[in-house]
Amino acid sequence: MVAAAPLRRDPEPVVGLALEVAGVDHRFDLHGEPLPVLEQISFRVEPGEFVAVLGPSGCGKSTLLRLVAGLEPPTTGRLLADGAAIVGPDPSRLMVFQDPTLFPWRTVRDNVALGLEARGLMRGERHRIQKALGLVGLGAFAGAYPHQLSGGMAQRAALARALVNDPRLLILDEPLGKLDSLTRLGMQGELVGLWRRAGFTALLVTHDIEEALVMATRVLVLGPRPARLVADLPVERAYPRHRDDPHLVALRHRILELLGLAATW
Amino acid sequence: MTVTGELSTLEPAVVPERTGTGPWLQPWVGGLAAGALWVGAGALTAAWPDADDWAYTRELAAAEAVGGALLVLVGLLGSRTGALFERLRNLAPWLIVLALALAVWEVAVAKLNLLPRPFFAPPQAFLEVYLDDGRRLAECAFASFGLLAVGYLLGAVAGFTAGVAIGWSRAVAYWGHPLLRLIGPLPATAWLPIAFFAFPSSWSASVFLIALASAIPVAVLTWSGVAGVNSAYYDIARTLGASPRFLVLRVAIPAAMPHVFVGLFMGLCMAFSVLVVAEMVGVKAGLGWYLQWAQGWAAYANMYAALLVLALVCSTLVGLLFRVRDRVLVWQKGLLKW
């Protein structure tokens, strides 16, 4: 192990970021009326954790992620990254959305290059693009345009676009939500693999309870809008996990109850 | 083929091999038919005496016959003429119809004198204009092109800049939007009297008018393109560390390009109409001026000939614009071809 260390390409491995959300309230202005979306949300994510967020549709999960990304400031409360207040977006905290939102006028390679270009790092770090594409299995498609990709490939490209920047927190907003179920199962495994190898902290919103239980080390459950944190459940199982593991099945039942859907069990 | 669904769009389209008698002699029937008709039209033109003595009847007949003979040659050799054949093969119906139309026109006007003179001119009168007055016509086309190029380029750059600024900056939109709303719908030709009075020369006045006419659609469409950019693109770029400059140059503008090209196309069409009006009213050169001059002398053949040149110039310029667009917007699928 010690002998192999100098062979590492990256001088320093990514260190996951510690996230703290403290007493966050958020309201939108809807036709002049305040629309409360998040209420007293507080939780902490330790470096390298994989936290999944579940909650009813429209409860404010995407809003929470936008606050964490720094795309909007919270109405009240504080968000801290490694103890420092989040005041705006930063390449250490990157997002992957349900829609891959690749820039259609750029090839896959140039999409992945976006972050390096935006920060003026293309000169020294260009080699990382091909590496990131290889990591998500798109090495052969560097020259393709987004409209030439399938949904799964586009989402992989979006993932590469984030990963090439070595994010310390990867924010995933239903990233697999639009994929067919087979592609989705495959990519769940790939994402967990990437996370375990790279060491970043992950915050995943999903509407699929099973997905949360197979992937995350912890599951946060939000209530209906205005969302409060109703449960914080650790998932104590090693990877790879089995979907019919009794512990996961019990957790699944518990979460369905929390979401008021126990009758569908 | 081992193409999966995901890969198939990247593979070049496979054109099925034509089955036939082999690669050696595959005559192109459409080309042969068109060539024969053109030779026939030439023979008709030469053999049937004109009702009036038109110049260049023999030259017209010779040109038709030579063109027809070449077509017959290509028709015989078929695919062995390579690129030429590829370009011509879809044109056979057009070549056939054109030969027939030309023959009918020739017979009706030159041979039977069926249509009122001098409003109608036979095909050889076009030839006469191009051969005898070609130099002046070329000078006029060149003058028009220069005026158009300068005015349109200035207008396109100004319109694009204004559109980006209005679409991007609230402060610019606050002042620019009402101005654009007020001035935009005004036909550029309404400025004609002021422009010719305010500018030192009719040429510079015309440049201004053409620039104004082309700038407005470019500005409006660029603006709507920039304003309509999916805000998720900005979110992505901002999290990746983009500066405002990067957001404008690398996100807003490329995303707006499809709209910009619609504006550039509309602006070009506006520029044509203003060009002709400006040349008819003020500038003493150009195709608009030639048209006006020809009409004044009842030289209808010259007028038609100039009109044809104008149409070709305009169509070529639009074609050029579409070529540029095809290069810039390669990433879009399903583009309209010019």
Ligand SMILES: Nc1ncnc2c1ncn2[C@@H]1O[C@H](COP(=O)(O)OP(=O)(O)O)[C@@H](O)[C@H]1O
């Ligand atoms: N920019 C906005 N302006 C007003 N209302 C918004 C805005 N964004 C989201 N909302 C509202 O906030 C609520 C939560 O939205 P969101 O966070 O997207 O929910 P989800 O949990 O499904 O991701 C929804 O009712 C939505 O209509």
Ligand SMILES: [Mg+2]
């Ligand atoms: Mg959402």
